[in-house]
Amino acid sequence: MASTMGAGANRLDQPTTPITQLVPFLGAGSPVQLLQETLEYAISPKNYLVRRLGEEVFKQRSHLFSLPETLIDRDTYGTGVHKQHFEQHIATLLGKKHGLFFITGIQAQLTTVKIHCDRAGNNRVAWHYRCHLEIAEERAFAEVFHLQRTFIGKSQLQVPTVEDVKAITSLPVDERPAVVLLELPNRELGCKTYPFEDLVQISKLCKAANVKLHLDGARLWEIEPFYQGKSFADIAALFDSVYVSLYKGLGGAVGAMLTSSDEDFMDQAKTWQRRLGGNLVASYPALIDDERGFNLNIGTFYLKWQKMCSVASAIMEATKKYRTKDGKPIVFFEPEVPTCAQIHTHIQGVTVERLTAARNEVEKTHRISVFRSTRPWQALDEMDADWALVKGGENPQDKDAAARKEKSKEDSDNDHHFFEWMIRNENLAIADEVYAKGWEALCQLITAGP
Amino acid sequence: MASTMGAGANRLDQPTTPITQLVPFLGAGSPVQLLQETLEYAISPKNYLVRRLGEEVFKQRSHLFSLPETLIDRDTYGTGVHKQHFEQHIATLLGKKHGLFFITGIQAQLTTVKIHCDRAGNNRVAWHYRCHLEIAEERAFAEVFHLQRTFIGKSQLQVPTVEDVKAITSLPVDERPAVVLLELPNRELGCKTYPFEDLVQISKLCKAANVKLHLDGARLWEIEPFYQGKSFADIAALFDSVYVSLYKGLGGAVGAMLTSSDEDFMDQAKTWQRRLGGNLVASYPALIDDERGFNLNIGTFYLKWQKMCSVASAIMEATKKYRTKDGKPIVFFEPEVPTCAQIHTHIQGVTVERLTAARNEVEKTHRISVFRSTRPWQALDEMDADWALVKGGENPQDKDAAARKEKSKEDSDNDHHFFEWMIRNENLAIADEVYAKGWEALCQLITAGP
Secondary structure (H helix, E strand, O other), rough: HHHHHHHOOOOOOOOOOOOOOOOOOOOOOOHHHHHHHHHHHHHHHHHHHHHOOOHHHHHHHHOOOOOOOOOOOOOOOOOHHHHHHHHHHHHOOOOOOOOEOOOOOOHHHHHHHHHHHHOOOOOEEEEEOOOHHHHHHOOOHHHHHOEEEEEEEOOOOOOOOOHHHHHHHHOOOOOOOOOEEEEEEEEOOOEEEOOOHHHHHHHHEEEEEEEEEEEEOOOOOHHHHHOOOOOOHHHEEEEOOEEEEHHHHHHOOOOEEEEEEHHHHHHHHHHEEEHOOOOOOOOOOHHHHHHHHHHOOOOHHHHHHHHHHHHHHHHHHHHHOOOOOOOOEEEEEEEOOOOEEEEEEEEEEOOHHHHHHHHHHHHHHHHHHEOOOOOOOOOOHHHHHHHHHHOOOOOOEEEEEEHHHHHHOOOOOOOEEEEEEOHHHHHHHOOOOHHHHHHHHHHHHHHHOO | OOOHHHHHOOOOOOOOOEEOOOOOOOOOOHHHHHHHHHHHHHEEEEOOOOHHHHHHHHHHHHHHHHHOOOOOOOOOOOEOOOHHHHHHHHHHHHOOEEEEEEOOOHHHHHHHHHHHHHOOOOOOEEEEEHHHHHHHOHHHHHHHHOOEEEOOOOOOOOOOOOOHHHHHHOOOOOOOOOOEEEEOOOOHHHHHHHHHHHHHHHHHHHHHHEEEEEEEEEEEHHHHHHHOOHHHHHHHOOOOOOEOOOOOOOOOHHHHHHHHEHHHHHHHHHHHHHOOOOOOOOOOOHHHHHOOOOOHHOOOOOHHHHHHHHHHHHHHHOOOOOEOOOOOEEEEEEOOOOOOOOOEEEEEOOOOOHHHHHHHHHHHHEEEOOOOOOOOOOOHHHHHHHHHHHHHOOOOOOHHHHHHHOOOOOOOOOEEEEEEOOOOHHHHOHHHHHHHHHHHHHHHHOOOOO
16 A cells, blocks of 8 residues: 555646655554454464565564464453563563563653662662653653652763763762663664663673663664664663563554563562552553564564665755755754664754645645654754753753743744654655655755745 | 353253353453454444444433544544543533543542642541552552551441541641542442432531542442432532542443543643653553443443342342351341442351352352352451551551451451452343352352261
8 A cells, every 4th residue: 555655656736646654653543443453463463464464474573473372361450371471572582581561661661760779779860861751751750759860971962972871880879870771772862872882881880880770672673773683682681671662663552561680670560560550450452452563563673774774865865955045954864874763854944834835735746745743953052051951950940841842842933843753664665766756846845935 | 141141050960051150250251352342332332332232222321421423533642532522521421620531540549649739738648448549559659659648437347427537627737638538439348338418518528628529439330329319420529539440340441530620630630640651652442442331331330239239138038047156147248238239248157168169069060150259358356456557657567568468368267258249231131049049059058067
C-alpha cells in the first residue's frame, strides 16, 4: 500500500491520489484496526507474523522473536505465564536475569532511580539537561520522591563526555549521586549518542565511584545497529538497570520493560510499581500488542537506519541550493549524519505561517505531505540561558516553566523550526526520490519571493 | 451456557458433566476470547449489546449506556473524543462535572488524597482500619506521599458511625485531617455499608469542619440499589471526589474513574497522574473494554443483590442443622442479610484440609464447585490486638507486617475460614437449589465423622 502511495505521488493534479505521508503517525489506525491486529496475533502469533513478514523474513528473524510456547493466558496482578515469558525474553535479549513490564516508562524509571537512591541512602541523581525525567514528567523525581538532581555535561546541546561524567563521579562522596542516568541515544539531540568506548569508560568510572548506572533505552532498539558488532547485551552489560520502551519504534500499544540482574532490585521494583499504582489487575491487552510490535519490528532497525541515511542524503542533495537570505541552508539535519532511524529535521529562514502554507501547497500539488507539524527552535545561547534558571535552583518557579512552555509554541517571530521523525515500516517502501521531490518543491515555494 | 451447567449439576456420577462454578472467576476467559469481545464491541457497541442483552433489555437500559456517537478513535496521552465521552458519561451519571480515567484505583485514590492534602496544607488523612490504602497498597500513602493517617471508628470490624466521624472532624484544627475517606460499601466487612442518613450527617460534619470527603466507590455500582430511591448522583453529591472501579463488578479489563466537579482539582489530578506514571500514550484497549463492561452490567445490580439474598437464604436453610461441636452454625454469611451482590461466606469448626477435601468430593460427586479457596478468619480480639500495633505507630515494623501476612495463610490450626464472592451474570442462571444442594453436601461431608 505504501509503495502504491509512493508511485501515486508522481501523478500531478489528481485530487483523488492518496497523499504520501513522509512522516507517518505513531499508532496510526483506528482502535478497531489496532484491536484486529492484536487479536489476530493472540490467536496465532506465528501465523500473524508470517502473514505480515512473509515466510522468508519470518525464518530469518525467528531467533529474535518472543513466541509464546502455549496459548496466551490472562495475567493477574503481575503474574501470568505469557507475561513472564515475554518479560524473560526481553531480559535475556538484554543479557539481564529479570524483566518487569511497566505500563509507562515514566513509572519504570522513577521506580529505578528511587530504588538506587534508597539503597545508597543518598537522594542525589545525575542526568543530562534534556533527560525525560527533567523535561517531560512534571518534575516527578522532585515532587514525588524529593530527589536532588545534578546535571551532567557543559551544555544541553551536547551529549556528555567521559570527562563530564568523571566530574560527577569524582565529586566528594557526600555530593556524589547514587545513580547516573544515560539516555542512549539522546532523543532531544536528534538521537546523538555515545561512542561505545565512552560507555565502557563511563561504566568503569561509575563502578569505581560506587555510583549505579542506569540506561534510559527508550530508543535502544533504534540505536543498537550504530554499535556495529555489539549486541543489545554488550551495551546493557555496562549498566546496572535498563529501561526499554515497547511502543515508539516497536509499535506496541503502550508499555515498557525494566530489566536488571539484581533480584532484590527487581523485588523492590514490584513494590514501588504497586505503590505508584502500576500493578494492574490485567495487562494482557497491552502485553499482547507489545509482543506483537516487538516481533514485527525487531531486526528492522539497521534497515531503517540505512533508509534514514539515504533519505537524508537525498533531501540534502535536492535542497542544497536553497539558502536563507544570509546564505544558510534552508533545510538541514541534526545530527548531520543519522545515528539511527530517528532524527531532527530543521527548516530555517521562513516564518511558520509561510512554511505551513508551502507544506499545504506541496501536499495539494504533489500529493506529498513532507511533515505534519514543527516546533520552534531556540538558539543555543537562548536555551542555555533559559536552562540556567533550572540548573541554578532545585525548584524553579512555575512561571519559568510557563514561560518555557509559551516559548515552545510556534509564532510569527520564529524563523527556525524543527521536527522529530523516524523511519517506520511504511517509510521503507517510499522511494528516496519522493522525499527529494517533496522537499525540493517545499524549498522552491519558500524561496519563491513574496 | 450457565443454565446448562446448572441443570447438569443434577446428573450424578457423570465425569463429563461440566462443573457448575458457584463462585465464578473474575475475568474468566482467555485473552483471545476477551479480545474478541472487546473488538466486537469496538466495531459496533450497539450490535454487541443487543446480541449480549437482547433487544428488549437493550431498550430498557439504553438510558444508562455510554454509547460513542462516532467511530471510536485512538486516544493519545489522555486526550481523545471517545475517552472524553466515556469520562463525561460516568461523571454525569455520578452528578459530577468532570471525569478522568486512571489505569488503577490505587493511583486514582493516592492522587486524590494527595491533592486534598496539598490544597489544605495539611498532610493528615483519615479512613477506616480496613481501607484499601491501608492494607493493600504497600503503604504508598506514607511511603510515596508521607501522609499521616488517623483511623476512623472504634473497631476494624464495624463500619464507622456518625459519632466516629464526629470524633475526627471535631479534633483541633492542627490535628484534623484534610480529607476523610469512606469506602462505600466496606469490602473487608462483607460489604456492610452506611445508612444514607449517616452519610448526609457525615457530609455535613466534614463540610462544617472544612474537611474534604472522598468516596472510595470501588463497589458503588453494587451498593446503589441498597439506597432505595437514591441515585448514584444523590450518593455522590455528598462527596467532594468519587472514585469508581471499572473492572470488578463491571467486568472491564482494567481501570478506574475519578470524578469531581472541581475543575482545578481535576487539573491537578492530571498532573499527578503523569507524575505517578499513569498518563498513557494510549488507553484504548482498556477504555473500550471498560465501556463494554459498563454497558453490559449497568442496571444489573439490583437483580444481582436480590439473587444474592435468595441464594444466601437457600444456603442457610439447607445448612442450618449442621453445627460445630459447640453448637455454632458451620456456615454463615457476613453480613447476615446481604447489602448487595457481594458478601463474605464463613465456614467454621473444620480444618482447612478437611474443608478442602470435602469441597473436592462435592465437586467430584455432584459436579458443583461450592467455592475456590478460603482465607483464615481471625477472631475480633485477635485482629484488634494485631491492629493496635498499626494504630499505635505511624510506621509499624516490617516484622509485624510479615507476621500478619503469615497469619493470613491457611494452616491446620485454623478452624474458621471465609471467602469473598459476588453474584455475576453467570450466577444469575444457576438455580438457588443448586447452591443449596452443593452446600448441604459440603456440610454432610464435614460433619460425617472421621
